[in-house]
Amino acid sequence: MRMAELAMGVVMGVFSLYLMWKSTELPIGWIPGEGPGGGAWSFWLSTGMLLCCIAIVIRWAKRMTPQSRSTEVYMDSRGLKLFLLNAGALTAMIGLFHIIGAYGAIPAFLIFYLRFMGGHSWRLTGTFAAVTPVVTFLFFEIALQKTLPKGFTDPWFEPIFAFFY
């Protein structure tokens, strides 16, 4: 936990520096008669972020926060495994949106999660994997007319749209 606190402070400090640098694309100073320039708001706030990060690191060094005194592990192996599984599955699902589209990615994610992580029966898994995309399609595409990404499955939906309209 102690190392994580320091690492987060440093990473966010570096990120603040990046934001400050990025803000300088527009004037960050005071334009006489007009007020602050276009980059001033984000530049000075990023500077504030940097100062906060410095304060976080100082407080870490002085062991002023509970996190900086904690000897607990930031992530035990079980927590790490759970995190990697969940975040990995999510990342894979979003990635699949681009390739096989929402209606391929959603069932795939549900099957993985329900069957292999949740240990539910194939019957329950199958029901959810089949019903969720259908409901999503009816609700978003037909009722709300919001088109979800379909990847290469796009042409397959033409007859379905022809049926509904």
Added chain:
Amino acid sequence: MDILPLLLNGFAIAFEPLNLALIIGGCAIGLFIGAMPGLGSVNGVAILLPMTFLVPPTGAIIFLGAIYYGAMYGGAISSIMLGIPGASTAVATTFDGRPMAIKGEADKALIAAATASFVGGSVGVVLFTLFAPPLADVALTFGAPEIFALMLMAFATFIGLGTDDIPKTIFSIFIGLVFGAVGLDIISGEPRLIFGDIPGFYHGINFLVLAIGIYGIGEMLWTIEISKGNAMMSKATISVPRILNTLVELTRTWRTMLMGSFLGYFVGILPAAGATPGSLMAYGVAKTFAKDPETYGKGNIKGVVAPEAANNAASTGAMLPMLTLGIPGSPTTAILLGGMVIWGLEPGPMVFTDHPDFVWGFIASLYVANLFALLINIAFIPAFIAVLKMPFTILAPIIFVLCIVGGFVPTLDMHDVWLMLIFGIVGYFMRKLDYPMAPAVLAIVLGPLAEPALRQSLLISGGSFAIFFTRPYAGVIMAIAIALFVLPLIKIALDKYRRPKDG
């Protein structure tokens, strides 16, 4: 005043069978749309707009008004049950609504939210009926300096929302403000903070992307970890005696409800402000003046009541500048305004005299819609509770799917979904280190309102800050804002003085 006969006539219109059916249908649809993370009243109203040409204009605006109301009620549902604010107006509801649900008091929180919404909506619509024209004139004179002063007041009310770790809280506020600045700088007309020249950043970082990322994905990952992957969402129950008990308890919060309603309404009528600052201020004020401020954020029922009363009162308030001035007070009213144009009505100062049936039918329907939204909401609470009882390994993937789809739909851009995932994962790591996340989410909403207002004011004054103090409304609001900033500091100083720091 000749308001009464007009209003009665309005009720006659609202109770016509078609209009009544539209109100009930609109409330139910709105409730569901509002309850989905990612979909709020804006989406509901925008999406159903083309369907309204089937009915006469009065029926159409009644329908959309009912959706608006239903969605405002519904927004509280995902805030309380999932901890994911479905819209920026419902952020403040998560602060105490979510802890209540975790304690097994989801039913209580939902009833409190519905009742407070009803009170807020009712106060709003009564004020609307009585004082529409004079308030419209006040709203009109609100320029950039007043809006900036108001935003400062909103910030002042939520300094107390963070944890004890002050650098982390300030960091969170600032990062939210900086993310809110991404996109286009309207004053100089230049794009800014377009990270890596990715076109998706041109539209800025949408509030929902950060909110769903942090509350949806980040919090879910966190919940999964601390519960070792097999938790129930909450131990929720509902029964008639529990409902009655809750209602009795709610009668003791009448002061908070009325405070939230009035505050929300007056902030809501100001153009460009909308319901979000109103609900935040109501929460902040409730906490600041509470006898037990330390219980806020841990499941205090008043922490649900105040913002919910305020956001519904504010959404009614936001219709005032729309109807009387033709200026939207919120994104949703902007769409309603577009609708009125489609139906051939010109919103603006003349609409009250030119189309009295339309205006008064609409106002009366708000009274009716408010009541039906309450009834429908309460009727569905058992169903929502049943959802909460599903095993977590079923609920979690469904919520993830909802988050992803909900993050995609508002802009139809996969860029936002990826950004949401990044925010979720980073948010999860920061959450583990006790970085408060709520200030960032609120700052990303208020920042884009505050910054242009500040710079427009300075542009008008030629760079002089005096403009914030020499104008009557701005001066008064500014004074209150400064007092709100200083008050907690004095309190802290006094506390420290009284009991010297230990360790």
Added chain:
Amino acid sequence: MKKVKISGRVGLLGLAIGLLTGLSVATVPGDAGAWEPKKPVEFIIMAGKGGGADKAVRYMQNIIAKHKLSSKPFTPINKPGGTGAEALIYVKGAKDPDHTIMFTLNSFYTTPLRQPKIKVDISKFTPIGRMAEDTFLLWVHKDSGITNVKQFVKAAKAKGNAWIMAGTGKNSEDNLLTDFLNKAYGLNMKYVPYKGGGRVAKELAGKNANSTVNNPSEQLGFYQAGKTVPIAAFTPARLPLFADAPTFKELGKDFVYFMQRTVVGAPGMSKEAATYYRQLFAQIYGSDEWQGYMTKKSLQGGFITGDILMRYWLREKAVHKVMLQKMGALK
């Protein structure tokens, strides 16, 4: 200053063509071989929700739905980011150009000029149809007592740069017009940008600004309520709705400026699809609803399409380039 003149002279010709194509499509509905959309059509808007462009698109969407002009719905998508840069990039790279159209403003010319980074060449886009040209007027608050340009110039001169002109963003159409006024009359008005024309109109009505150059649709409500008045028009002839406001031409300054309201197809759209959309929007243009909308919003201009529209774009682009260079917005 040099004379700048932009007008929809080709409008009449375009209208005739539009009506003809409109008629021809009406006679052959459901032609077996004719192309029609196979899925919902994405209708991108270069501006935010609730603005003039957004309202117009939702109005057209309504006309399509009401008269069942298309078998598939048209779904409006707002992409206001970067003054339309985001919309242009999106439509340029549309995965399915046959189902992607966009509603544009003058930022269609100015944004690619001002942001060469986005690498958008408007001559690659498919011209569908210009639905209207929006007009601009010079507005002041009624309580100011100003009723003509002479008084306006006198009052603005007296206040120097404390005279506030509210507009819709730096280097926008409003900014171009403000620059013109400043130069033509030797003024030093201060331009303060706000988000959206409705907000600008409100700032004038609430006396937080001294003047604006709003479109009629944005000021109409306040005008009818007697809060604001137009004192001159940036049109070739007086507008029927505001017959008391002379044109700048009458006042000896030959300056005319319009805002296009045009439907654009994605680059690479098939011929069949382009024909379909051209006929569809010609039909919408000819509908009673659209004509009524144009009258009420004081919109002008005929329906133009195809090569004529493309030539119109290129000419407008050249004109805007000169204007932007003059005001120093182009490096």
